[in-house]
Amino acid sequence: MTFKESKDNPLHRDFGLWSNTRFVLNRMRKYCPIVFLLAFTDLFCASVQSYLGGFLSKFIMDTITIDLPLAEKQHRLIIIIIIGALVALAFSFARIIAGSMVWPRYIYIRTGVIHERVAKAMRMNYALLEKPEALDLHQRAQNSTDGNNNGFEGMMHLMQDLGKNLFTTIVTFTAVLVLDFRLILALTVMGVLSFLYYRVILKKDKKEVWDRLAPVWRKSSYMARVTQQPEYAKDIRLFSMVPFLLKKQRAVFETREERIDYHQDLWNRNMLFGQAMNVICRFLTYAVLYFAVIREINPMSIGSFTLYLALANAFSGALIYLLQRFGDFNRASMEVDDLRSFLEMNSESTEDLLPLPETDSLELQFHDVSYRYPEAEKDALSHLNLTLHPGEKLAVVGLNGAGKTTMIKLLLRLYDPTEGLITLNGTDIRKYPREDYYRLFSPVFQNVELFALPLAENVSMLPMQETDREKAATCLREAGLADKLDELPKGLDTELLKIASEEGVDLSGGEKQKLALARALYKGAPVVVLDEPTAALDALAEKQLYERFDRMIGKKSAVYISHRLASTRFCDRIAMFMDGRLEEYGTHDELMAKGGEYAHLFDVQAQYYREHPEGEEDAE
Numbered sequence: 001m002t003f004k005e006s007k008d009n010p011l012h013r014d015f016g017l018w019s020n021t022r023f024v025l026n027r028m029r030k031y032c033p034i035v036f037l038l039a040f041t042d043l044f045c046a047s048v049q050s051y052l053g054g055f056l057s058k059f060i061m062d063t064i065t066i067d068l069p070l071a072e073k074q075h076r077l078i079i080i081i082i083i084g085a086l087v088a089l090a091f092s093f094a095r096i097i098a099g100s101m102v103w104p105r106y107i108y109i110r111t112g113v114i115h116e117r118v119a120k121a122m123r124m125n126y127a128l129l130e131k132p133e134a135l136d137l138h139q140r141a142q143n144s145t146d147g148n149n150n151g152f153e154g155m156m157h158l159m160q161d162l163g164k165n166l167f168t169t170i171v172t173f174t175a176v177l178v179l180d181f182r183l184i185l186a187l188t189v190m191g192v193l194s195f196l197y198y199r200v201i202l203k204k205d206k207k208e209v210w211d212r213l214a215p216v217w218r219k220s221s222y223m224a225r226v227t228q229q230p231e232y233a234k235d236i237r238l239f240s241m242v243p244f245l246l247k248k249q250r251a252v253f254e255t256r257e258e259r260i261d262y263h264q265d266l267w268n269r270n271m272l273f274g275q276a277m278n279v280i281c282r283f284l285t286y287a288v289l290y291f292a293v294i295r296e297i298n299p300m301s302i303g304s305f306t307l308y309l310a311l312a313n314a315f316s317g318a319l320i321y322l323l324q325r326f327g328d329f330n331r332a333s334m335e336v337d338d339l340r341s342f343l344e345m346n347s348e349s350t351e352d353l354l355p356l357p358e359t360d361s362l363e364l365q366f367h368d369v370s371y372r373y374p375e376a377e378k379d380a381l382s383h384l385n386l387t388l389h390p391g392e393k394l395a396v397v398g399l400n401g402a403g404k405t406t407m408i409k410l411l412l413r414l415y416d417p418t419e420g421l422i423t424l425n426g427t428d429i430r431k432y433p434r435e436d437y438y439r440l441f442s443p444v445f446q447n448v449e450l451f452a453l454p455l456a457e458n459v460s461m462l463p464m465q466e467t468d469r470e471k472a473a474t475c476l477r478e479a480g481l482a483d484k485l486d487e488l489p490k491g492l493d494t495e496l497l498k499i500a501s502e503e504g505v506d507l508s509g510g511e512k513q514k515l516a517l518a519r520a521l522y523k524g525a526p527v528v529v530l531d532e533p534t535a536a537l538d539a540l541a542e543k544q545l546y547e548r549f550d551r552m553i554g555k556k557s558a559v560y561i562s563h564r565l566a567s568t569r570f571c572d573r574i575a576m577f578m579d580g581r582l583e584e585y586g587t588h589d590e591l592m593a594k595g596g597e598y599a600h601l602f603d604v605q606a607q608y609y610r611e612h613p614e615g616e617e618d619a620e
């Protein structure tokens, strides 16, 4: 399949109408195949209904004008009306049943696609989360799956609508053709003109309104988060940020309003054009019928006149509607392009990937690795050569912004190097499936996020049925949360946060970090990565934790980032980073003997702790 790149977002791809139609049909078959039968029933009944009235009027008119005794006429009329009413009722009934069943099923199908989108969002390459184009694409994909009448679900409704109108158009076309082919030609030209204008408006609307609104939606959902989430609430109050944030929000809304006004303006123009075309079509129809009857070119009964009038109107209406719905279908397809671009964004090939080595003896090596953040002017990490030997404890130290976290993210494969490569037992880590590679690590990050789930699930990160409760409790105790666990009445079943449950419990900063350590212990992966796991712990808790953790991880490899150099002394090797470069590397004693930056930093901190024996702050 070939893809054209859209000019405004390099990650956007055009898949084309036919490919998107197949995509939607495929999902319909996958998630709810019965929908085809229901949609066809609805389509067939609706289309028959649309010209049933015309035939009924013809029979009634013919009966009224026919030369028959009054009683016979009345008798015939009653029969026609009863049969007509019964047929209309039967079709309406079938349509209501099928229609009411088809709607919710379209929503179920869309829900299936939303699951796909959410799964993609959670699996997408981490580095993309920092790219505005990727976030915009995600927003557009979200828009494409969030409404009943647009994007993915819109295409399903429109397929049904198109089928219905195609049927009506063909039937009425044949009938009007018998009357006068020039009328068909004129009505078709009018219909096509309306459609072409409609298409121009649709394209403008998509590009200049909805695509431009994607970043605005993103900003407004960010503003909603900032103004509603408790973690921002303290700063907002204590820094008196309300007027400032309201102003920001106003600015976001203003852009939205301005685009919505433009959208309205476009559709007003289209409506005017459509109305003008409609008037012309009606005029032409009456003119043709008038000449046919008056000039006796095509002598006909009043009944046939009524029928032709109804059919000609039904034809021009159905044709214009058909073409416009086709335009809508095109537009919905463009929105499905957004969805599919997101679903297929940066999909990694799973071909030629290798299974992970079946050993716990893992050697990870950086070979001349550099990393530069997108749009940054210099490397955050530059030409790094470093080895983490099996079972080794490596401390990574350095001042703020030295590149420590960047190095960890590269090691964890959250980012891929801009230059150089990282190997696992000699093989490029990109040769392993990403999700398998992630299983090698038990990470603890600086910022710990709690999930609105029971405590046990917050430790195992698995559903309760798959959680080893005893192991979860042991890990919590080992991580220093024994007292907390004992004081919670529901113990491991305690819901965290107040989002899912009113009884939900929040944890202090230090407790969160301990919980993160419990998670790492539970996962028990062969490499432990601690990115400043103790920043929120008091000095005593930190000392105990390191001792315990060191004992518990046993022969596993570990990388510790810490600003408190005393706590990294127990590591086998220390890597000191400065300004994105590995400046010093060796054991604690070697680096102290060298008398370089590390020794200097260590002395400064040691002096601080001597002067502030109770101190719990870093010397930096």
Ligand SMILES: Nc1ncnc2c1ncn2[C@@H]1O[C@H](COP(=O)(O)OP(=O)(O)OP(=O)(O)O)[C@@H](O)[C@H]1O
Pocket: 130, 373, 374, 376, 380, 398, 399, 400, 401, 402, 403, 404, 405, 406, 407
């Ligand atoms: N997502 C990002 N986008 C752009 N630049 C970034 C990003 N994250 C970090 N940087 C920059 O990269 C450099 C290294 O940052 P990094 O977070 O690796 O430092 P660090 O040593 O872990 O710092 P700290 O001790 O403060 O946590 C810094 O100059 C930082 O500003």
